[in-house]
């Protein structure tokens with residue numbers, strides 16, 4: 214079976230659009246992700262799959278914490294800004310408002326909701342690293358969330 218055919222079907226899996234926030238010492242970064250899932254209820258845990266080569270992988274491994282900022286439908290521009298350039302080359306959160314809550318990871322203002330997580334496990338899986346986080350704090354403004362559609366971002 215062709216790689217293209219498999220990719221076409223994988224694109225039918227439903228995801229939201231998230232900004233993964235991380236702070237390690239003076240380095241602060243935000244990265245757009247779609248591959249986020251809940252993996253445990255007690256304790257509440259989630260996974261996020263991040264390419265081994267991304268700056269965010271390096272920072273989460275060092276910081277041992279990260280945030281998942283759940284975007285609203287009017288935040289496509291932020292998703293593009295954090296999804297097509299690396300924090301190695303520019304400060305993507307420079308013009309964004311954010312606070313710190315439980316773990317020290319940046320929590321972006323104006324998002325629909327957030328999960329603030331401490332890193333529990335990490336595994337290399339293919340070309341990605343699967344980061345498993347325990348949710349320490351979470352909040353929502355009860356507004357709609359942005360649903361991922363690959364054609365909104367990629368040809």
Ligand SMILES: Cc1cc2nc3c(=O)[nH]c(=O)nc-3n(C[C@H](O)[C@H](O)[C@H](O)COP(=O)(O)O)c2cc1C
Nearest residue numbers: 244245246247248263264267268269296298299300
């Ligand atoms: C909508 C969208 C979803 C994305 N989802 C993921 C993802 O789940 N995992 C991943 O590793 N990269 C994902 N990316 C790509 C990264 O956001 C992108 O390569 C980013 O520039 C990496 O930034 P960094 O080097 O600052 O970590 C996505 C990009 C977009 C636009």
